Amino acid sequence: MANNPTPVIICESSEQRGITLNEYQQAAVATAIFPTDSHISYLALALCGEAGEVADKVKKVLRDKNGQFYQPDIRAIADELGDVLWYAANLAHILGYKFSNIAQLNINKINSRIERNVLHGEGDNR
Numbered sequence: 001m002a003n004n005p006t007p008v009i010i011c012e013s014s015e016q017r018g019i020t021l022n023e024y025q026q027a028a029v030a031t032a033i034f035p036t037d038s039h040i041s042y043l044a045l046a047l048c049g050e051a052g053e054v055a056d057k058v059k060k061v062l063r064d065k066n067g068q069f070y071q072p073d074i075r076a077i078a079d080e081l082g083d084v085l086w087y088a089a090n091l092a093h094i095l096g097y098k099f100s101n102i103a104q105l106n107i108n109k110i111n112s113r114i115e116r117n118v119l120h121g122e123g124d125n126r
């Protein structure tokens with residue numbers, strides 16, 4: 001974590017940067033198959049499950065490899081982060097948000113906290 005964070009500006013699209021958040025979200029939505037009668041709860045639970053898989057991969061490195069992250073470990077964690085992203089993209093879609101809007105809202109929140117010097121602390125609305 002940086003000691004002196006600075007506000008970040010997100011650019012929604014740039015051909016040089018590869019896939020945009022919204023392009024990714026469209027691809028994630030296009031590959032979605034899950035129960036249609038409980039979208040939000042299903043996706044929220046699945047998102048937590050995938051976040052748990054990230055944590056489990058990290059835990060196993062701590063337990064079995066003395067905390068040394070080797071390339072296969074890093075790749076496995078990256079794959080799980082992708083699963084987190086997939087569920088987050090689909091959940092955002094169900095809630096009516098473009099993924100770029102979710103990202104921008106989050107960066108706005110973080111930037112506001114930096115500017116008000118309340119990055120540390122507790123509470124969603126600080």
Ligand SMILES: [Mg+2]
Nearest residue numbers: 050053080083
């Ligand atoms: Mg997974």
